[in-house]
Amino acid sequence: MHLQRTIKKEIICSSVGLHTGRKVNMKIKPAPADAGIVFVRKDIPDALPIPANYHTVSDTTLATTIGLNGATVSTVEHILSAFSGMGVDNAIIELDSFEIPIMDGSALPFVNMLKEVGTHLQGKTKKLLVIKKPVCVKDGGCSADLLPAAEFKITYEIDFKHVAIGRQSYSLDFSDEKYEKEICSARTFGFLKEVEYLQAKGLGLGGSLDNVIILDDEKIINKDGLRMPDEFVKHKILDAIGDLFLLGMPIIGHFVAYKSGHRLNNILLKELMRKQDCWEIITCDDQEEEKHKLTSLNIPSFRILDAVQI
Numbered sequence: 001m002h003l004q005r006t007i008k009k010e011i012i013c014s015s016v017g018l019h020t021g022r023k024v025n026m027k028i029k030p031a032p033a034d035a036g037i038v039f040v041r042k043d044i045p046d047a048l049p050i051p052a053n054y055h056t057v058s059d060t061t062l063a064t065t066i067g068l069n070g071a072t073v074s075t076v077e078h079i080l081s082a083f084s085g086m087g088v089d090n091a092i093i094e095l096d097s098f099e100i101p102i103m104d105g106s107a108l109p110f111v112n113m114l115k116e117v118g119t120h121l122q123g124k125t126k127k128l129l130v131i132k133k134p135v136c137v138k139d140g141g142c143s144a145d146l147l148p149a150a151e152f153k154i155t156y157e158i159d160f161k162h163v164a165i166g167r168q169s170y171s172l173d174f175s176d177e178k179y180e181k182e183i184c185s186a187r188t189f190g191f192l193k194e195v196e197y198l199q200a201k202g203l204g205l206g207g208s209l210d211n212v213i214i215l216d217d218e219k220i221i222n223k224d225g226l227r228m229p230d231e232f233v234k235h236k237i238l239d240a241i242g243d244l245f246l247l248g249m250p251i252i253g254h255f256v257a258y259k260s261g262h263r264l265n266n267i268l269l270k271e272l273m274r275k276q277d278c279w280e281i282i283t284c285d286d287q288e289e290e291k292h293k294l295t296s297l298n299i300p301s302f303r304i305l306d307a308v309q310i
Helices: 076-088 109-119 175-183 190-202 231-247 260-272 287-295
Strands: 003-008 011-016 022-029 035-040 057-059 064-068 072-073 091-095 119-125 127-133 133-137 142-147 153-160 165-172 189-191 211-215 256-257 279-283
Touching: 003 022, 003 175, 011 109, 022 256, 035 072, 057 133, 057 256, 076 175, 142 260, 153 211, 165 175, 165 231, 175 231, 189 190, 190 211, 231 256, 231 260
Parallel strands: 035 091, 153 256, 189 211
Antiparallel strands: 003 119, 011 022, 022 091, 057 064, 064 072, 127 279, 133 142, 142 256, 153 165
């Protein structure tokens, strides 16, 4: 049985926002089964909760932003990636700003918070979206595909005309243990010229060598260098896992991307849902028909996180 889960108790954290440079206060609260991931702007009186859904994506410039009735929350991909990677289906995120705290630029701090409080199994089974036929989108020289597979897999390739990045590819047969070990600590990256341009426009004010891998024309300028040789492509996988979680349920299929980003990832989800003959939603329950379908699939089995001191 693959049951839905939420966190055992409330998480409180603070860190700077990537764009404002100001401290953002955030609470992550347990939520009931079938609630999904919901964001609440506590700094806006009477603001409606914003569900994490591909329909609510309002901007994909530099990060994924969701919004409803004028209230927005930006840079949701890292925390959604942590939820997806560690198997958390339901949570309420309250914050007093328009952006999620950037933390160290990866999903590792969020993963550590989830491990610290633990997860709680709920009384309803997960729903899964199984890819039955290929769905492909392209934008210039970039592409993003979802292909039939018996498990959730990601194959990602990037190609930057920079000596420190170049062409990198990585393939992941998803599990929560592999996500934690190989993906969640990969940090976001940017180019010094872009950072300077954004900060001149009053954006990216919270970006620093503490939370962004920054490259000048020739090299990485962070004193400690990379956490892993392929950190760039692994961060793109981290982002993609967060973007795909906006579907509202785990995917069983093979996500294949070439130079994709937040915009194309969102276009792919919209194209996927438009082509209803290309997918099927199944429930991990004991009904004979469902059990027959599940036998041919390798469904991620998440660890139950006991509260531990990190």
